[in-house]
Amino acid sequence: MTIKLYDIAHSRAGDKGNTLTLSLIPYKAEDYPLLCDQVTAEAVKQHLRDIVLGEITRYELPNLPALQFVCQQALNGGVTTSLTMDMHGKSLSYALLEMWITV
């Protein structure tokens, strides 16, 4: 069956200029391998294709456990000059959690 990331993980977005960071933290540590397996940089790039224009890099932090995604060109120029309402892209953590995975 398919579930949303929202069902098994939480996330917080951060910004640096026009770059977005997204953590992905499973509620249960045993779900971490599932996230590593399915929530690849390529899968996130596909999911956020309307939002993230640049490259996405994934970092693994097995001892937390958590994943960190760093997304380039994701914030319409960034906090100081963006025309968007969410200039920091803070709401984008919940865009990531909209992604479906198979369990």
Added chain:
Amino acid sequence: MKATVRIGCGAGFSGDRLDPALVLVQQGNLDYLVLECLAERTIALAQKRKRQDAKLGYDPLLERRIVSLLPHLVANKVRLVTNMGAANPLAAAQKIIDIAQQLSVSVTVAAVTGDDVFSLLSGSEVALETGKPLSESGLLVSANAYMGIDAILPALATDADIIITGRVADPSLFLAPLVHEFGWSLDNYNPLGQGTVIGHLLECAGQLTGGYFADPGRKDVADMARLGHPFADVSSDGTAVFSKVSGTGGVLSLSTAKEQLLYEVMDPSRYITPDVVADFTQVRLTEMGPNQVKASGGQGQARPDTLKVSVGYEAGFIGEGEISYAGSNALNRAKLAGTIIQERLQDYFTDLRIDYIGSTSVHRTNFGHYPDPYEIRLRVAGKASTAQQAALVGEEVEALYTNGPAGGGGARKYVHELVGIVSTLIDRHQLTPQVTLF
């Protein structure tokens, strides 16, 4: 040397709430209180205020914060470290002395300066974001380097009760007192890395204690209206136990700590500060009890020879207008209004953004599975070089009342001045940090 040092963080940004810091100072049994009040663009805005009045340019809430905190800081012997000096630490220090005299309190204030490197830049330096010369971004208005603990330590070595800085790296505000108390060597990188982990966990204040975390039914946070801010008990080996004042609201758990540890971190194995290149990948978080999390294992490597500089530039103006549509076919009426605005303004704006709030305005997509909402708010934004031109956006949106689709209501219009920020690097030896005592 103390066995442990307790550092609290009472503010995580310039506009943060005032009460949690007061609770920390009154009931937190702190050694140090840190107030982190300087975001990237905050200092550029502060530079503009300083240009209008040489006595200004420090944090707009400084006076209210100091008036409420000062008597308790003195009574409880808590040292305050803060970057509320923003663009003008000297004026901020003088202001604190003035407040202290009015309150009949005796304090020594140390102002840390040297971060303002505007005069050192020619404009030909390369912006990290664009790869182009800084001056191509627009008229430059400010340049402030992120200084590190080497700028703060001399101030801590004085008998100053309050240390007020301009731009320093956020974790350095916390690492400096730890180095000062424990005598960590500046080339012993693992304690500096672990101290940077502590600073990074504390620096956003309420974000560690459940602020910006709650999702009802999934991530519940108790008593958020009285959210407490965090403190850390740090041992001389850098191990830290994070907690909050008992009786305050919020939650400090493994989950809140993990979110904060990764917040705004690019490469977790190379978190670059002026003090150390910290490695977060070996950090161990352990829940010790309710609202109590231990952190250890942060590591580090030698600090970089360059410092990051935030450069502010004039980026023109943004004009905005909003109007609401409700009931049947609201989204289509709003979209018709958007099309009309697009046609009326396209000759004046190269970059016009039209959002349908309630539909797809935030992410430009709803991932395909949400029904039409009952109400939609149209929002239009455009950039312009003058305030007058920017105002056209709001004027046209307001004119939809009698020149647009049926049932529009509640028009609002705004014009904001934009301050842009780009970054560059500077050789750290070009800076001369200074401490001035008041």
